[in-house]
Amino acid sequence: MEMELCYSTTFYGPEKPGGITLREGLQILRESGIRKIELSRKRAISPETVDIIHDLGMEVWSIHGTFGCLSDDPQLFRQSLDHEIARMRASAPFAPCPYVLHYLDRFNDPAKGQRFRQAIGELAAANADIGLILTIETVPHKPQNERYPFSSEVASFVRSWNSPKIQMTVDINHSNLNEDLFQVIRNCRGLIANIHVSDNHGFCEEHLLPGEGIIPLKATMLELRRNGYTGPCNLELHLPDVITVDFIRRLNDQVRRILA
Numbered sequence: 001m002e003m004e005l006c007y008s009t010t011f012y013g014p015e016k017p018g019g020i021t022l023r024e025g026l027q028i029l030r031e032s033g034i035r036k037i038e039l040s041r042k043r044a045i046s047p048e049t050v051d052i053i054h055d056l057g058m059e060v061w062s063i064h065g066t067f068g069c070l071s072d073d074p075q076l077f078r079q080s081l082d083h084e085i086a087r088m089r090a091s092a093p094f095a096p097c098p099y100v101l102h103y104l105d106r107f108n109d110p111a112k113g114q115r116f117r118q119a120i121g122e123l124a125a126a127n128a129d130i131g132l133i134l135t136i137e138t139v140p141h142k143p144q145n146e147r148y149p150f151s152s153e154v155a156s157f158v159r160s161w162n163s164p165k166i167q168m169t170v171d172i173n174h175s176n177l178n179e180d181l182f183q184v185i186r187n188c189r190g191l192i193a194n195i196h197v198s199d200n201h202g203f204c205e206e207h208l209l210p211g212e213g214i215i216p217l218k219a220t221m222l223e224l225r226r227n228g229y230t231g232p233c234n235l236e237l238h239l240p241d242v243i244t245v246d247f248i249r250r251l252n253d254q255v256r257r258i259l260a
Contacts, residue, residue, distance in 0.1 A: 003221060003259055005252055006036035006061045006232040008196070011239045014042040020243070023052050030056050032248035036232050038062040038100075038194075045090040060094040061232060062169075062194045063132070065101045067119065070112045081119060085126045095131035098194035098231075100169045103136050103154050107146040117157075124166060135169040135193050140205045141178035151175060151184040158191050167193035170224070171236070173200050173207060176215050182223050189227040196236040207238040210255050217258050233259065 007029055012020040020028075022043065029037065035057070039045060041064040053060060066087060069080030091099060101123070105113040120134070127134060136158050139149050151170075158168050168191040175184040177200070185192070199213030200206040210217045221233065233255065240247075 004036060004232040005034060005255060006038060006234040007034055007248075008038040008040050008064070008234065008236040010040035010042055010064075011235070011237050012243055022049060023056070025243075026052065026056050026058055028243060028245050028248055030058065031245045032252060034248070034252070035059055036061040036234075038064060038234055038236070039091075039094075040064050040236075041066045045087060049090075050093045060097055061234060062098040062100060062135075063091050063094060065099055067101055067123070068104065070104055070107075070115045070119070072111065072115075077115065077119075081122055084123060088123065088127060088130050088132060091132060092130050096133055098135045098167070098169065099127075099132040100135050100137050100194060100196075103139050103149055103157070105153075105157070106139065106149055109146075120161070120166070124161070124163065127165060131165075133165055133167055133193050135167045137169040137196070138171050138175045138184060138188070140171070140174035142205075148178055151179060151187045155188050155191060167191050169194040169196060170229075171196035172215055172220055173198040173205055173236070176200060176202060177205065181215065181220060185220070185223045185227050192224060192227060192229040194231060195224060195229060195234050197233050198235065198237050207236060209237060209239075209251065210235075210258055217255075221259060 012025045036059050038061055065084055067084040069076055071077050104116045136154055138151050138154055141148050158166055168188050170188055170192050175181050199208040199210050199215050201213045
């Protein structure tokens with residue numbers, strides 16, 4: 001099965017002194033034969049970001065948002081929304097790419113659920129003249145959260161907007177933990193605009209390389225295709241501290257062998 005590979009820039013972490021710069025990380029991908037990327041939430045988006053991506057001939061497939069505040073303090077809630085809208089506007093050169101947002105209605109507090117719906121409404125309104133595709137991501141099972149929102153709930157939330165600009169990201173690492181992964185994909189049929197691909201052992205979120213855990217990647221990709229996903233294999237991985245072109249080439253070959 002031929003499927004283009006894409007990498008989230010989370011693979012080399014946040015920019016920090018002595019770490020890999022955006023240009024260096026993208027150069028490694030480019031030299032390994034990768035052209036599509038997802039900009040992770042660990043990095044700000046600036047005019048310089050846009051210039052570097054264009055200079056290297058890369059294509060932004062998707063962008064991860066950062067919104068995570070459902071505070072009952074109106075000022076904090078407003079600041080978080082305004083920050084996210086600014087990030088969306090900075091992402092406009094890459095529209096109409098998917099823009100990933102976490103599903104935050106994870107608490108036994110109806111007020112938080114209402115604020116989350118309000119937030120998505122405001123982000124969607126701001127997006128009217130930006131043109132991104134807001135995608136709500138399936139949720140990992142984390143005992144520290146008050147409750148686990150099943151994929152059927154997330155899909156129902158997305159369908160309630162009845163908008164081609166509000167769709168879903170299926171994270172197979174998240175969705176393999178507390179549900180049947182193939183049922184998750186079927187629950188999200190027709191809404192899947194983006195995916196996050198990594199492996200785990202079925203107990204917690206791990207972001208392992210494909211083949212290091214128990215997720216059947218080839219069968220998962222086939223099920224995603226059957227249920228309407230048409231994009232690349234978007235790898236959201238945690239990799240070793242030292243990343244080289246040869247390492248990424250070997251990883252590319254490993255994933256392609258699994259998918260072949």
